[in-house]
Amino acid sequence: MSDKQWQSIVGFSHAWNGIKAATRTEGNFRIHLITAFAVISAGIFFRLTVIKWLMIIVAIGFVLAVELLNTAIEKMLDYLKPDIHPHAKVIKDLAAGAVLVSAMTAAVVGLLVFLPEIYELV
Numbered sequence: 110m111s112d113k114q115w116q117s118i119v120g121f122s123h124a125w126n127g128i129k130a131a132t133r134t135e136g137n138f139r140i141h142l143i144t145a146f147a148v149i150s151a152g153i154f155f156r157l158t159v160i161k162w163l164m165i166i167v168a169i170g171f172v173l174a175v176e177l178l179n180t181a182i183e184k185m186l187d188y189l190k191p192d193i194h195p196h197a198k199v200i201k202d203l204a205a206g207a208v209l210v211s212a213m214t215a216a217v218v219g220l221l222v223f224l225p226e227i228y229e230l231v
């Protein structure tokens with residue numbers, strides 16, 4: 110195995126460690142994971158089309174990635190600036206705002222995908 114391939118595997122294992130750490134310690138990340146699991150189960154139940162699966166998968170990935178970045182920003186600030194500071198507040202509030210925007214976007218996608226399916230069922 111070449112050095113480059115080995116570095117890719119090591120890099121992937123570091124990334125996987127990050128996801129495991131977030132799952133272990135971050136309640137919000139766990140809630141997003143459980144929601145993603147519920148949405149995927151609903152997708153299987155409703156036998157979604159490929160386009161609808163694409164919308165759902167992109168929305169889920171978007172929320173999880175933004176939540177991971179928000180967690181990284183929070184941890185970095187707690188490490189670099191553990192004391193209370195107005196700049197720290199603005200930075201954390203902005204990162205939390207990004208999570209809210211991603212979650213609201215995903216909620217709209219979820220409604221657009223599942224409302225017609227539910228409508229057809231009843």
Ligand SMILES: Nc1ncnc2c1ncn2[C@@H]1O[C@H](COP(=O)(O)OP(=O)(O)OP(=O)(O)O)[C@@H](O)[C@H]1O
Nearest residue numbers: 135137183190191192193194195197198201202205
């Ligand atoms: N060092 C700080 N200085 C000023 N305000 C802060 C500071 N740390 C946090 N805050 C304020 O408290 C809010 C919550 O911060 P916190 O770090 O607890 O994140 P959280 O959203 O509760 O996430 P988690 O539950 O994952 O820790 C921030 O959005 C910010 O308004």
